[in-house]
Amino acid sequence: MEVAIILPAYNEAFTIGATLQDFHRAMPEALLCVVDNNSKDATAQVAAETCAKLPGCRFQVITEKRQGKAFAMRRAFTVIEADVYVMCDADSTYSAADLPALLNPVLADEADMTVGDRHSQGHYLRENKRPLHNFGNNLVRSLINRLFNAHLHDILSGYRVFSRSFVKSFPILTAGFELETEITLHALDKRFRILELPIAYQDRPAGTFSKLSTFRDGRKVLIALFSILRYNRPLFFFGSIAALFALLGLGIGSMPVIEYYRTGLVLHIPSAILASGLMVSSFITWAIALVLDSVVRVHRHEAERQLMELESTRRR
Template sequence: MSAQPSIALIIPAYNEALTIAEVIRRFSAALPQAEIVVVDNRSSDNTGDLARSALRESGARGQVLFEIRPGKGNAVRRAFHDVMAEVYIMIDADMTYHPEDLPAMLAPVLKGEADLVVGDRLSTGDYRKENKRPFHNLGNAVVKGLINRLFQVQLKDVMSGYRVMTRRFVEHTPILRAGFELETESTIFALDNRFRIVEVPIKYTDRPEGSFSKLNTFQDGARVLATIFRILRDYRPSVFFGSIAVVLILFALVAGAFPVYDYIRYQYVYRVPMAILATGLMLLGMMFAGISLILTSINNYFKALFEMQMMRRGAELTSKDSNGTSA
């Protein structure tokens, strides 16, 4: 990374007229060399206008993008596509995160020690104290526990919206979800593809009075369940489909025990429906076992392909840097 890397501060915003100007002022003062990019996600208030005024008044270098497709994932995707930088910082527009944590957040990336730095809201206890939605704490804990178990890691906060990323990480990370699943999705992608993750404890405060969260307890609960389903299906197909196969085969053995008992004792099968059920369950179980093996092989193949692409990309960048230095 160059001595003075270009830094882009990405702020997705939807109806954040109450807080967006203050967020821009605080972060531009703390990091004046950064380009501040506000993504107005089809706000119905004057979030975009206030952001432009705040950029002018603070003398910050930056711009306001407009993204018509709803969802935080769509807003961040727009920024990543339109803005080039060596380091990307992502924050929320609701004043929950603080610029005082920027030096600690940036340090691992600038030193070349991390591809993704996540602001850990939980270790300090601030999130549990400030957050007024207890079901969100439960959802965070469930998803975090599953990810830690599947990937054999000890992450503390997988859903934090305060992140610092290298260009290498941004270029290779797909954003497939439109909404607030973005953070979980990028964390899992980083783990699955062996990017370096560092967590930094940060200060967290709840939204100021009069500012309303875009999260919904019941909708987000359903999203947590859907996220768990996708994690198992997409990243651990052997666990997901293999578990279904084992359950089906066990039921098949239980159901098949009765016809077998009939045949051993009476030399005749009286429970024909049970025999048919056992046969069907066994066939389904074997089918799911086959699906598990096939998808695991495909998953491993694409991991190897991704690794080779990363190495090729790294070699190209090294060659460009060498040519530029020699010139």
């Protein structure tokens, strides 16, 4: 059973060595893969030198010039062939000691994706020094759980284990740190088995700096969320817009209607025209929602068929 541990890294020369040593101690037989994501420091060199000193270490350094964690993981998923894939940040915030617990359900075919949950035991809240990140995490989690009727605790965890079927059926369409959101939405939409397990979490070592920007990356995550909602839940997305148009149309149109019944005249003609336009827009948007919902159902059917083919190939 080939296990690949993938560490996307951008300017992580200070922490990559310790991260590799930690994972090698936890699972010496695994393939360690560092994806150097256009680093300006000696990340790739330190990674290669560290792995060369570890006894029996199997490692691979991949270069991805396109900036963004999603590009790095896309490159790794394309190049590396394994039975199980581990994704983890290279900044020493996660512990390799939690790897066996995350691996076992996937190895036992009890889950398609396990997620390191930083929140249930309060580790993230204690270690994170950026209050707005906590607010953003809670907002994204609440939106996804409500929209997909899920009960997940950590939507944005960067420590995950995937089955081969999950990886090979997952088209990465984003570019940056909204990757974790896309992974979660893909798993929920395609009905993969998700298991969250509590893990330890610590803030980045002193002297290193996070690549995350609270407002920039938060905006990207929310845009990705609504984009994927538009593509995967078009009936809800466009149906909500149709309902909004209908409510506005009824609200604005009520005044000319009441006026007509009272006086026999329509004095607020612009309001009547606007209300009519809103109601027509509502009907058109609702029709679009129904058509796109049918398209999505066909797409889900095709995705299920492809997943069955992947599973059949894996078991041969």
